[in-house]
Amino acid sequence: MAMRVKDFRISQVWEVLRHLDASAVGSKRTTLKFNKVNQNIELHFPVSSSADICALQKIPGSEVCHQGKSAKAVVTLDKTQFVPEVVNSVISKPKSFWIDSPFCSDIKRQKVLVEFSSPNIAKPFHMGHLRSTIIGNYVSNLMSSLGHDVHRINYLGDWGTQFGLLNVGLELGQVSDEQIAANPIQVLYESYVLANREAEKDPGILSRARQIFKQMEDGDFAETERWEKFRQYTISELKQTYHRLGVVFDEYQWESMFGAKDISSVIAELEGMNLLNDNPDGKRVVKVGNRNVTLVKSDGSTLYLTRDVAAAKHRFQQHKFDQLLYVVENGQGDHFIALKHILKGLDHPWSDGITHIKFGRIHGMSTRRGQAVFLKDILDEARERSTIRQNISKNTRVGSDDKSAEVLGVSAVIINDLKQRRQKDYTFDWEKALQVVVLLKEVCFILTSPCMLTDARRQWLTFAVHTLQAMFFAREQWSETSRRVQRHPLNRVASNSPGN
Numbered sequence: 295m296a297m298r299v300k301d302f303r304i305s306q307v308w309e310v311l312r313h314l315d316a317s318a319v320g321s322k323r324t325t326l327k328f329n330k331v332n333q334n335i336e337l338h339f340p341v342s343s344s345a346d347i348c349a350l351q352k353i354p355g356s357e358v359c360h361q362g363k364s365a366k367a368v369v370t371l372d373k374t375q376f377v378p379e380v381v382n383s384v385i386s387k388p389k390s391f392w393i394d395s396p397f398c399s400d401i402k403r404q405k406v407l408v409e410f411s412s413p414n415i416a417k418p419f420h421m422g423h424l425r426s427t428i429i430g431n432y433v434s435n436l437m438s439s440l441g442h443d444v445h446r447i448n449y450l451g452d453w454g455t456q457f458g459l460l461n462v463g464l465e466l467g468q469v470s471d472e473q474i475a476a477n478p479i480q481v482l483y484e485s486y487v488l489a490n491r492e493a494e495k496d497p498g499i500l501s502r503a504r505q506i507f508k509q510m511e512d513g514d515f516a517e518t519e520r521w522e523k524f525r526q527y528t529i530s531e532l533k534q535t536y537h538r539l540g541v542v543f544d545e546y547q548w549e550s551m552f553g554a555k556d557i558s559s560v561i562a563e564l565e566g567m568n569l570l571n572d573n574p575d576g577k578r579v580v581k582v583g584n585r586n587v588t589l590v591k592s593d594g595s596t597l598y599l600t601r602d603v604a605a606a607k608h609r610f611q612q613h614k615f616d617q618l619l620y621v622v623e624n625g626q627g628d629h630f631i632a633l634k635h636i637l638k639g640l641d642h643p644w645s646d647g648i649t650h651i652k653f654g655r656i657h658g659m660s661t662r663r664g665q666a667v668f669l670k671d672i673l674d675e676a677r678e679r680s681t682i683r684q685n686i687s688k689n690t691r692v693g694s695d696d697k698s699a700e701v702l703g704v705s706a707v708i709i710n711d712l713k714q715r716r717q718k719d720y721t722f723d724w725e726k727a728l729q730v731v732v733l734l735k736e737v738c739f740i741l742t743s744p745c746m747l748t749d750a751r752r753q754w755l756t757f758a759v760h761t762l763q764a765m766f767f768a769r770e771q772w773s774e775t776s777r778r779v780q781r782h783p784l785n786r787v788a789s790n791s792p793g794n
């Protein structure tokens with residue numbers, strides 16, 4: 295049986311969706327189709343219960359068709375009413391569109407912390423960090439569209455023996471503060487590489503690195519202030535690159551904020567709950583399922599996990615969050631299971647609000663400069679390639695000062711990533727990723743040239759703009775697009791005469 299519901303107004307769509315079993319509407323069997331014959335948009339979804347069927351039958355204009363055994367609903371959205379209505383509602387209140395819709399009225403507003411991106415200083419910003427940045431920003435935007443109070447955190451890795459090594463590298467290379475200030479991410483990375491190279495020849499370097507890290511943890515490190523400056527330079531440089539993706543963080547936290555000195559209370563708590571066991575080799579471990587997980591090394595220094603326990607507690611003290619979401623690759627699954635397990639063992643009921651939002655690896659992304667090491671290189675490459683793409687056709691050719699290459703290139707990288715199945719690994723292909731560039735360019739071009747449009751094409755494009763809005767979660771890019779659409783004469787025509 296199929297239900298056909300015709301001529302929907304947007305308010306009715308909300309009503310239907312509200313009455314239906316949400317799992318059916320959101321299931322993989324739900325598809326949005328564009329009917330080329332009558333130019334209408336159709337939402338097809340399975341109907342799982344007789345209550346759903348009754349709900350649909352009450353809607354004026356609904357039509358029941360028999361079609362095999364399985365029950366299926368088809369909601370036909372009338373192009374002339376629905377498209378302008380959606381586009382105009384979204385445009386008039388892009389921030390509160392979802393919150394104000396009846397569909398979301400029963401969502402309990404929560405304080406949600408989303409931790410994402412989180413690269414390590416002096417190490418490459420690898421593809422895992424890129425996916426985390428894109429997915430994390432998407433999740434944050436989605437959560438705030440639903441009315442949650444979202445706080446975005448970037449947790450930068452600046453701790454561990456690698457930091458001892460980095461300091462040795464700075465000594466060996468006699469790197470000045472000015473050099474670091476001018477190009478922090480690159481210079482710190484090169485110093486780290488230098489130290490690693492030297493450590494292969496001279497084992498003394500590694501023990502010097504460990505010693506420096508121990509001093510850092512114990513608070514005996516002479517260069518703390520210098521390091522504080524380096525961190526600030528790094529954040530300023532990162533902010534410029536995040537800006538290109540439309541990503542803004544509310545807070546930058548450092549792993550070093552949760553070093554040995556600061557986590558004695560966590561250790562005391564673990565001891566108090568009898569969770570910490572002493573290994574014969576001096577390590578202190580916690581049992582997680584049938585694994586023994588180390589929390590304190592034999593020399594007393596802390597580990598990644600210990601710092602995460604302290605960081606989570608700190609976040610709860612500060613924000614009293616309902617949810618804490620970690621957007622980090624699949625490979626760290628065990629780490630987050632251990633984190634949640636330990637917090638639960640420490641009797642923190644809020645640990646139930648912790649979720650690891652995991653994702654698969656990206657293989658094979660390299661730039662012309664070689665294997666991609668920094669986010670900036672990836673985005674520069676996207677811009678260059680998008681210029682080349684646009685120049686292939688004379689309709690989309692760009693001048694040297696054209697900003698569209700940047701916006702389209704960056705958007706293509708984002709869209710390409712969100713198109714993938716989140717938990718699956720995938721192989722990156724520049725050619726495929728940039729295919730969308732020409733389509734995006736065309737949409738913008740046609741929207742700004744009304745005389746180019748036939749009626750049908752205009753309807754389709756208006757719908758495409760709405761779809762793209764869902765993709766342009768990068769806030770700035772979307773607001774730029776929405777400003778264009780808002781100013782556009784087409785939009786005024788559509789809103790004044792829905793029947794045209």
Ligand SMILES: NC(=[NH2+])NCCC[C@H](N)C(=O)O
Nearest residue numbers: 412413414449450451602622
């Ligand atoms: N709270 C966390 N552990 N977040 C993830 C941090 C990711 C880490 N900096 C890495 O690159 O692997």
